[in-house]
Amino acid sequence: MIAVRKLRSDRQALAETLAEDLAHILRRRIVADGAAVIAVSGGNTPKLMFDHLSLQDLAWDKVTITLVDERQVPISSDRSNARLVTQHLLKNNAARARFVPLFENVAAAAKLPAFDAVVLGMGDDGHTASFFPAGDNLARALDPATPERIVTMRAPDAGEPRLTFTLKALLASPFLALHIEGDDKMQVLEKALTPGPVAEMPIRAVLQATHPVTLYWAP
Secondary structure, eight states: OEEEEEEOSSHHHHHHHHHHHHHHHHHHHHHHHSOEEEEEOOSSTTHHHHHHHTTOOSOGGGEEEEESEEESSOTTSTTOHHHHHHHHTSSGGGGGSEEEOSTTOHHHHHTSOOOSEEEEOOOTTSOBTTBOTTOTTHHHHHOTTOOOSEEEEOOTTSOSOEEEEOHHHHHTSSOEEEEEESHHHHHHHHHHTSSOOTTTSTHHHHHTSSSOEEEEEEO
C-alpha cells in the first residue's frame, strides 16, 4: 500500500530527500534503543543516495547495515551488492557503521534484529528484493508463514543464484521505502498497482500488503 509519495524533479533532489529521511529514522531509533538496523538494496539506483547518506551526521557506530538481497558472488565481483555498499555507503561518516553481508554469512544475517528501515528497488519485470517471476522459491519467500528470514532464489532472469530476506522479514520494519527512478519504472509500478497475479509481478506482494510504503521517485 503506497501511503506517501515523495516525488522530486531530479534524481539529485530525490537522493538527498531519501538520505535525509533515513538519517532521521536512524537518529530517532538510536535515541530510543541505542542502536539501529537498516536493510538496503543494490543496483544502480541507490548509488547517489548512498553517497548522500554516507555524509549524514549521526552515531554511525551504532548503526548496522545489511542487504535486502544479494547475488551469490564474492565481494570482489562487480555484480556484488556488498561491493556496491562498501564503495558508496561505507565511507565518510558512515565508515563507522557495522556491515553484515549475506553471501557466505546467512546465519549471522538471519540473526539481526528487526529492521528499523528497509529500502526496496524494483526491476523492469516487477521484481523487488530477489522476488523474481518464476523464481524457484518465490512462494516460500512470500509466504507469511515461512519460518526462515532468508531464502535462496534462482530464476531465469536473476542471473546468479540469489539470497533474499523474505517478505515477512521486510514487512516487519516500521519504515518501508520504494526507491525508483525514470518514467519506465513508473509505468511498471502503475501496472503493478492494477489487479493481477503476484507471481507475474512480485512487487505486488509488497503493494498489496497493509504495510504502508513510501514511494520515492524522480524522472
